[in-house]
Amino acid sequence: MVRGEIPWDLRRRGPKDAQRHEARVREAIRKNLRHLIVEETIISSRGDRKVRVPVRYLDQYRFRYGRQVTEGAGHGPGEPGDIIARRGGQGSGGFAPGDAPGEDVYEAEVEVDDLVELMLEDLNLPRLAPAEAGGIDAEEIRFDDVRRRGLMNNLDKRRTLLQNVKRHAAKGEARIGAFDDSDLRFRVWNVRERPRARAAVYMLMDRSASMTTEKRYIAKSFYFWLTRFLRCKYREVDLVFISHDVEAQVVSEQEFFTVSSSGGTRCSSAYWLALRHIREYHPAAKWSNYAFHFSDGENLAADNERCGELVRQLLDVCRMVGYGEIRYGGWGSFYGSGGKEPRRPQSGLHAALARLEHPNLLLVCIDSRDEIYSALRAFLAQEQ
Amino acid sequence: MISPRIREVLKIGRDLGLDFYDLVFEVIPWDVMNEIAAYGLPIRxxxxxxxxxxxRQRVHGRMGLSKIYEIVLNNDPAYAFLLDTNTEVENLLIVAHVAAHADFFKNNACFEGTNRNMVNEAAAHAVRIEQYKxxxxxxxxxxxxxxxxxxxxHVDPYKGLYxxxxxKRTVEVREAVVDEYADLTVEGRPFSQVKQVKGGKIPAHPERDLLWFLARYAPLDEWERDVLEIVREEAYYFFPQFNSKILNEGWxxxxxxxxxxxxxxxxPREMIDFSVLHGNVVQPGHPLQVNPYYLGYKILVDVKKxxxxxHARGESRLDGTEKLFEIRTSEDDFSFLRNYLTPGLVKELGLFAYGPACSCPPHTPRPCPRCGDVAIRSRDVDAVVEAILKPRYNYGAPKVVVTDTAGGVLRLEHDEPGTVLDREYAEKTLAYIHELWKAPVQLITANERGERMEYWCDEKGARVTLRAGTGARRG
Structure with a gap:
């Protein structure tokens, strides 16, 4: 018998291969974004920086039996024919845990920001004005220099020590200590003027009664990812949330994402409010403004013309206006046709906006949850 | 620090007749143990x-669901790994346990052809694959x-690694007797020449060793063949362990x-600790499973008795212990259970075979009240043995064989009545095979109703189509 002396600790392979597995899972997540983006647990985790996404361990494909029935050998009391386990795991001990690989799920912890990055890394706010043109300069303090004199609070200990060692070394002594003033080094700051791009994004959402839970869900998902994306990508961006039925209000983010629906629809109210808000707080000379509106298009017919007019005015002060029409459920959401019906024609509102034919106006139709991702891309992947 | 008592324990093992390779003990932390268990060998x-x-093991381990006490590798010398948190009594038990495993590896017939230098061999494989990367x-x-x-x-352990x-196709000319009495007549010619074509067909017989077949006959580069051979060689190495788990753990x-x-x-204090540990190792376990340690141990104790x-009555040349050594040399799980699990022992251990409580097909649209329930099927010894062995056939995988390569199409057949292949997995696996074979791959199997079903994996990308034929199943 020999006692082995191999340093197994230094030969670790598991962590590296576990990382490789993790990387493949992430790759799988990336391919699956279309479905993840509507995952309720993510949308509802507002405020958390991390979400836990249930992920299956990656499958290793091989020939295996399908439709496995529960069978095998066991031990204990009972006669042939006696039931020993029930569906759902009651009875004596429940079902045997299968060891079939690929069946179980673990929770991958994903930063929401990572997810945003995965999805939207190549996207941008289109036509964002170059920083200088925005005209707003911000002062920034940066510690980026070292001097011999400074405030004791800002003493750079590492450099001071080094200096001390060097000084002694020059005299042929290997020691630290006997500090004198010539050893001291201080971190000092410079004030830099940093131009910043300033953008304001207006998010308009229809909360009228015709917006069913599912439609609202689509709109909210869209805005959820949009806010995440904007906060991730731009340091300074003003978000304005406006929800409307026949009247519009500026609401807090919290309220915006939790509203329930009621009332009729007059979209012009929201456009008018956004317009007024822009003029007051985000003048186009200094801000790059963006407005997005989600509705199901079931607007008061008489209001459509006015909407067209207001949107044209909005386009004068915005770099882009996006309108998303949610047509989930087809014509008669009443009849639950599930979108299998022939496509519903565009609404009057959509038609009114389409007539504007403005290059900075983007119209998108969404038929199902899966299209949220493409809508996001459509709005944000525009050429500058 | 390895205690001198470990040497004493090993000496007793040798004195009792165990014949094992030298043992090298490594004391390692929990996480390294997990790692070696996951890989099967220290370096792969x-x-x-x-x-x-x-x-996955780490997650389970952290939640306290599982703890791996020891690992021993079939190698000369045999490497054994001990957890650095084991108590002395645990280590004494494990050392004795490991010595018996090493004896089994060395002497059981199934392990005869295994590579006793696999620890180094696999490390060399790892180096080669790193180079390919x-x-x-x-x-x-x-x-x-x-x-x-x-x-x-999908290897064929009985055909050998090499x-x-x-x-090759050869034509043999033989003289065959046409008519025994033809030489009695003038014009009669007793023999005629018969041409017999031998070989040439690929495969010559239904081929189970898919890895060998593809490594040999698929259009691959040399390094690609090598990778397939590496995986095959390691699969070969692990096969006997898969096939003798119950006997080996029982032993x-x-x-x-x-x-x-x-x-x-x-x-005396340590003896109590030891008994508790031993009791845990050979406990019956979950009622719907049979713990291999428990079953193997109980059968061997029964055989010994x-x-x-x-022997005492003069009915057997061998006494109990000699019989055990004979079993250790010549049986695997299949023969072990069939030969030595007796009806009396099945009764004593309360073993049974179980299955669905009703005969409705799975996922039936109209489930009966017993659908999804599990019931005892039988306490008959043959049924119990089959229930235990069923997941162990054919290395635990569906039996898929190559039957033909006519026209460049690789034809696979899966013929196990009463079983169905998982469709998604079969399609993905065929796509893999197609990547190696680089020509169409066909798989013939049956659906739940026993009707012939064909998978087809085309050369224009890895699209898989499904054709449900109506013909009766072959074979």
Whole structure:
């Protein structure tokens, strides 16, 4: 018998291969974004920086039996024919845990920001004005220099020590200590003027009664990812949330994402409010403004013309206006046709906006949850 | 620090007749133990699938669901790994247990052809695969390994690791007797010449060793063949362990009990600790599973008792212990259970075979009240043995064989009545095979109703189509 002396600790392979597995899972997540983006647990985790996404361990494909029935050998009391386990795991001990690989799920912890990055890394706010043109300069303090004199609070200990060692070394002594003033080094700051791009994004959402839970869900998902994306990508961006039925209000983010629906629809109210808000707080000379509106298009017919007019005015002060029409459920959401019906024609509102034919106006139709991702891309992947 | 008592325990093992390779003990922390368990060998080529197992075990281990006390490798010398948190009593039990495993590896017939230098061999494999990754890129090598691992259980352990190619096509001319009495007549010619064509068909017989077949006959580069062979060689190495789990664990459990009970150096306190541990190792376990340690141990104890009795009565040349050594040399799980699990023992252990409580097809639209329930099917010894063995046939994988390559189409057949292949998995696996074969691949199997079903994996990309035929099943 020999006692082995191999340093197994230094030969670790598991962590590296576990990382490789993790990387493949992430790759799988990336391919699956279309479905993840509507995952309720993510949308509802507002405020958390991390979400836990249930992920299956990656499958290793091989020939295996399908439709496995529960069978095998066991031990204990009972006669042939006696039931020993029930569906759902009651009875004596429940079902045997299968060891079939690929069946179980673990929770991958994903930063929401990572997810945003995965999805939207190549996207941008289109036509964002170059920083200088925005005209707003911000002062920034940066510690980026070292001097011999400074405030004791800002003493750079590492450099001071080094200096001390060097000084002694020059005299042929290997020691630290006997500090004198010539050893001291201080971190000092410079004030830099940093131009910043300033953008304001207006998010308009229809909360009228015709917006069913599912439609609202689509709109909210869209805005959820949009806010995440904007906060991730731009340091300074003003978000304005406006929800409307026949009247519009500026609401807090919290309220915006939790509203329930009621009332009729007059979209012009929201456009008018956004317009007024822009003029007051985000003048186009200094801000790059963006407005997005989600509705199901079931607007008061008489209001459509006015909407067209207001949107044209909005386009004068915005770099882009996006309108998303949610047509989930087809014509008669009443009849639950599930979108299998022939496509519903565009609404009057959509038609009114389409007539504007403005290059900075983007119209998108969404038929199902899966299209949220493409809508996001459509709005944000525009050429500058 | 390894205690001198361990040497004493090993000496008792040898004195009792165990014949094992030298043992090298490594004391390692919990996480390294997990890792070696996940890989099966200390150093194997990197692959994400090991990382997956490792990660899963870590999660389970942290939640306290499982603890691996020891690992022993079939190698000369045999490497054994002990957890650095083991108590002395745990270590004494494990050392005795491990010595019996090493004896089994060395002497059981199934292990005869295994590579006793696999620890180093696998490390060399890892180096080669790392080189391929440098040369051909990680994506390509990994993809190839994915394909190889998909087929790793499709080897033919009885044909041997190193195989000859199928015979080349030859024509033999033989003289055959036409008519025994033809030479009695003038014009009669007793013999006629018969031409017989031999060989040439690929495969010459239904081929189970898919990895060998593809490594040999698929249009692959040399390094690609090597990767397939590496995976195949390691699958070969692990096969006997898969096929003798119950006997091997029973054997090791029998001997750790025997050795420690004969070891005089245990204090009474330690003896109690030991008994508790031993009880845990050979406990019956979950009622819907049969713990292999428990089953193997109980059968061996029963055999020992029976043969001692028969020997005493002069009915057997061998006494109980000699019989056990005979079993250890010549049986695997299949023969072990069939030969030595008696109706009396089935009754004593309360074993049964179970299955669905009703005969409705799975996922039936109209479930009966008993659908989804599980009931005892039988306590008959044959039924119990089959229920235990069923998942162990054919390396635990569906039996898929190559039957033909006419016209360049690789034709696979799966013929196990009463079983169905998982469709998604079959399609993905066929896509792997197609990548290696680089020509159409066909798989013939049956659906739930026993009707013939064909998978087809085309050369224009890895699209898989399904054709449900109506013809009766072959064979």
């Amino acid at each position: 080529a990197h692959h994400w699938s090991y990382g997956r197992v490792y990660q 440098e040369e051909y890129g990680i994506e390509r090598v990994e993809r190839l390994m994915d394909a190889a691992f998909a087929l790793e259980r 195989r000859e190619e199928y015979p 090791a459990s029998y001997w750790h009990a025997e050795i420690i009970s004969q070891y005089p150096g245990m204090t 029976r043969w001692d009795r028969m």
